[in-house]
Amino acid sequence: MWGGRFAEGPSAVMREINASIGFDKRLWPQDLRASKAHVAMLAKQGVVDAADAAAITEGLDRIADEFAAHGVTEDLSLEDIHMHVEHRLAELIGPTAGRLHTARSRNDQVATDFRLWVRDATDEVLAALAALQRALVQRAEEHAETVMPGFTHLQVAQPVTLGHHLMAYYEMIRRDASRFADARARANECPLGAAALAGTGFPIDRAATAAALGFERPTANSLDSVSDRDFALDYLMAATQCSLHLSRLAEEFIIWASQPYGFVSLPDAYSTGSSIMPQKRNPDAAELVRGHSGRIAGAMNALVMTMKGLPLAYSKDMQDDKPPVFEAHDLLGLSLAAITGMVETTTFNPGKMRAAAEAGHSTATDLADWLVRVGGIPFREAHHITGRAVKRADELGAALWDLPLEELQRIDPRIEVSVFDVLSVDASVRSRTSHGGTAPSAVRQRIAEAKRLLGVGE
Numbered sequence: 001m002w003g004g005r006f007a008e009g010p011s012a013v014m015r016e017i018n019a020s021i022g023f024d025k026r027l028w029p030q031d032l033r034a035s036k037a038h039v040a041m042l043a044k045q046g047v048v049d050a051a052d053a054a055a056i057t058e059g060l061d062r063i064a065d066e067f068a069a070h071g072v073t074e075d076l077s078l079e080d081i082h083m084h085v086e087h088r089l090a091e092l093i094g095p096t097a098g099r100l101h102t103a104r105s106r107n108d109q110v111a112t113d114f115r116l117w118v119r120d121a122t123d124e125v126l127a128a129l130a131a132l133q134r135a136l137v138q139r140a141e142e143h144a145e146t147v148m149p150g151f152t153h154l155q156v157a158q159p160v161t162l163g164h165h166l167m168a169y170y171e172m173i174r175r176d177a178s179r180f181a182d183a184r185a186r187a188n189e190c191p192l193g194a195a196a197l198a199g200t201g202f203p204i205d206r207a208a209t210a211a212a213l214g215f216e217r218p219t220a221n222s223l224d225s226v227s228d229r230d231f232a233l234d235y236l237m238a239a240t241q242c243s244l245h246l247s248r249l250a251e252e253f254i255i256w257a258s259q260p261y262g263f264v265s266l267p268d269a270y271s272t273g274s275s276i277m278p279q280k281r282n283p284d285a286a287e288l289v290r291g292h293s294g295r296i297a298g299a300m301n302a303l304v305m306t307m308k309g310l311p312l313a314y315s316k317d318m319q320d321d322k323p324p325v326f327e328a329h330d331l332l333g334l335s336l337a338a339i340t341g342m343v344e345t346t347t348f349n350p351g352k353m354r355a356a357a358e359a360g361h362s363t364a365t366d367l368a369d370w371l372v373r374v375g376g377i378p379f380r381e382a383h384h385i386t387g388r389a390v391k392r393a394d395e396l397g398a399a400l401w402d403l404p405l406e407e408l409q410r411i412d413p414r415i416e417v418s419v420f421d422v423l424s425v426d427a428s429v430r431s432r433t434s435h436g437g438t439a440p441s442a443v444r445q446r447i448a449e450a451k452r453l454l455g456v457g458e
Contacts (some may be wrong), residue, residue: 015135016076018079019076019079021072021074021078021080021084023322024080024322024324025081026322028072028085028115029064030101031081031082031109031113032060032064032067032150033116033213034192034209034213034402035056035060036057037180037212037213039056039057039059039100040057040212041097041204041208042202042204042423043112044350045202047202051097052096058093059089060085061093062093063085063088072084075087080110081113082106082113086101102202104193106250107194107195107196107313108194108196111192111194111225112190112213114229114231114232114321114325116213116247118231118325121325122183122187122235124333125239126177126181128333128336129176129177129180131340132173132336132339133170133177134456135171136169136173137167137454138456139163139458140162140163140164140166140170141350142163142169143161143163143166144161144440144443146161146163146353147159147350147354148162148263149300149357156356156360158365158428159358159363159425159438160429161438161440162350163443163444164437164443166343166373169245169248174453176242179238179241179242180235180238183234183235183238183407187234187235188216188217189210189218190210190217191218191226191228192206192213192218193206194222195222196314197226197227197312198223199222223313227312229307229318229321232303233307236296236303236324236325237300239296239329239332239391240296240297240328242332243260243335244293244297244298247289250289250337250339251286253266254286254290255282257337261356262352263348264347264348265284265349267281267341267342267346267347269341269345270285270286270338270341270342271284271285272284285342286333286338288338289339290430292331293335295331299325299327299328300326301322301326302320305319306318357425358425361390361393361399362398362425363400363425363428364386364387364430365386365425366427367382367386367422367423368420369382369420369431370418370422373416374416375414385411389403391410400422401420401424405417406419
């Protein structure tokens, strides 16, 4: 390719370190799409003869069929997917293949191919996120009234509903989808035609190639076009945030599936056994999702470090931009599939959840709120009174709502019998009707809104 400048070929080490075909062969569909759009534009602009353009297009189609059927045969001397395509095209149609590279460089070519790949990958993730959202909404609707403990510091805090808990993850995944959508919108500009770094003197039509490839517009600055990898970083940052959310949900499943909790029974399809302990049922899929989040965050950091000090325009360091993105995408796809499957098929244990919610005096805040609302007591004083009631319940080995009225009135005579209307876990969750609250009525309202947004029928 560049032998005309050099008297000797590259050393074996240089061939090894310089070649990227081992990973960028994944870009072959995008490379062929971009090449077809480029040659069509060159023909329309009169830069390339129509007959040559037709031969090039036919050759690219044949290469696509070959790669689809047999994969890409790697040759380190050809360095990357772009040269593999160009070399094979020359074998098929002869010297005419060389006209394809008119008015472009590998710099704008790889920037275009990689943007196309990331855009396609983003669409895959958005579809997977929508599937997970639908699963969360469906299970939340089933359990809109199922009482469970809400935790802070992993200590029982207040009763909530399982539906409310699952819808919290729906909100997280909804934000993830918005981040990927925003990233896609920013990436939707076409670098093709920026050439090596300065543009080209050929009368090309960059708007035409951008439109042919489904981009909103061509990029505005040729230097930025070939040196920008913000679209890849945007993808990785969105993937990292998403993987953190998946990891948190995976952690909940791991905790809930343990015998001391027993809130869930994970399906066989997402569990494994032990080589020595026949009773074991290990939440390995959830643990791997939790582990993948670290690798995805590592991929994001890897590309950040690669790009942090590069001058304009293209540097060979940027060849290492693709492996982190490819790895993160593969891991995120697996994680989303595993989490979605677990949400869809996990068996919840409402009895265990209710028993845990009834432990630890989880309705103590309801007593304090009742003292404020009915007794007209300042909240700080109500908090102190409630603390004394909790202490007395502990002394008697009783639940807060099982304390006799006489015991409560010894603590504060303003407490009346109507207090028992708010002290059960069911009464507690029913009372939390504020916007975004855990009351079944509020949860169902948000579920209905989510179903409309997702296009899910009632």
